[in-house]
Amino acid sequence: MGSEGHGRRPFCRRCSKPSRLCLCARLNSPPLDNSVSVTILQHSLEKTHPLNSARVAILGLKNLSLVPVTDVNFQARFLIHPLQLDRDDSSSPIVGNTADFGNYAVTYSSKNILVAVERASKPDIGWILNYPVGRSAASNGFMVAKVQRKSEELKDFEEFKLVVPPGSVLLFPSGNAIDLAEVNFEVKNLIVLDGTWAKARRMYYENPWLKLLPHLKLDPAKKSLYKEVRHQPKAGFLSTIESIVYAMKELGNVMEGLDDLLEVFESMIGDQRRCKDEKFRALGKS
Template identity: 55%
Template structure:
């Protein structure tokens, strides 16, 4: 147990709820052994919300991973590596080191003197990829100067795949208004600024794109943050490194999302976005690798359990735990105990309703 800030309230370190409304004792079953792995991309501002339902999912599922995600306020980069074929990964996991990943070890960081990125590899493994530098600054008539070489910056029209010209070092680069996409036969690299909404779905037509969508991939996000408000000092850090195995799908109601009943393939891994609708939508646009995944949606007009205490933009908008439970049921992962997780969440919502009533009475 611990306290938070200057408030003399004790909190449970396991469920992060105040001790007087701790939910840990409400689970009368061990964590459910879900056969479809779950990864939750959780917006950083959602973690401490008193009604955040991910705490129920974390305590209720055995095969679950939560990845904190922050907004892109300055600059971010994603590097995506396809996995080798026939690698059987049934669950999502953070890639703690590259020895667990069947791909070339590469260290990616922001260039200190350029507006681009450096990709450095083990030269004993692949001399041809020892150092490839991408620079977003365009000089002359569409030519970027890099190490004394002239590399053609190709058309930004993603439909012109056949018109792309192969650059030196097996690198193909295209520049958009607020982001750049580069790819080789081994990886995809996306550099983006604030407000960018990169769409890399067109890369699925390339060899590396086909390998990525069929074999699964590892994605690494690098983020630039300001150290102190009021100064121009920045720090670059690795926000997450995630293995997305083949058979992964994204639960998000995009334009081309399929309903659960239409799925005619085996789903092994479910990715869910956790946040308000506005936050979830921003996470979706700021994580371009999500567009490489099949999209699924829930066909539900039911009212969420937390509709009385938290705003819903429209009917059918459910909490994260509700979305996960209904998605697993729709995909055939009928684990005994799923409805009991919803009961725990319902009791948590009841706690919040009582707290609001008590606060209102105290004010009057």
């Protein structure tokens, strides 16, 4: 479905691309029924980027959730509640032990974990896995809610509440990440960070609950289709849709039509390249 605002070119509401570059007709219908579900944490600045590849995954995969994420520029709190425990306890005040690390603090009880962070902190809560509440969250899944405050003058607001099911993994090349080819357990949900590589790294550090998950990494020898139009800091840093497709193949979730998503992404890059060439030609004539 197209739309046209005053002074704006027509665009497609479904894929958020200009109507003349609409991706919808290039994608299979219905979407692929992926057995490994996908959760995309999308940086707030990435949604409108003309080369954002997550839109291909969103339109092309049936079992996918999108979670918008913003930077922590003042303060944020993360409440983590293991799914195995009574969900009625997830909103109860936490009375327990507190570990204060200066620019972040962790309060934990037998039922919940609360992580309070400030701007520029890099909270590491991996040690909580030594306690029953941490082991329960890691083994049986958990619910996490992020409450953020943008400044001293503004009120708190809930940015997201997300269920992280058992069998979830994070696709990110952290120091603890293992190669996809070496995975020896069942992966049921793939979490991917969508943003520039700098923004993805910041999302990783500012969302401490990601430390409760196994981390997987792609083969660094893979080259990105982005290389001609968007900076790739080093080998193995791929677009969101490339990362999802390659990970699914390694995890055994091979579906007919999966490679078609990469073809749509490649066509989107071709569109961007042509638009850039047209712009340069127009400037040359002026």
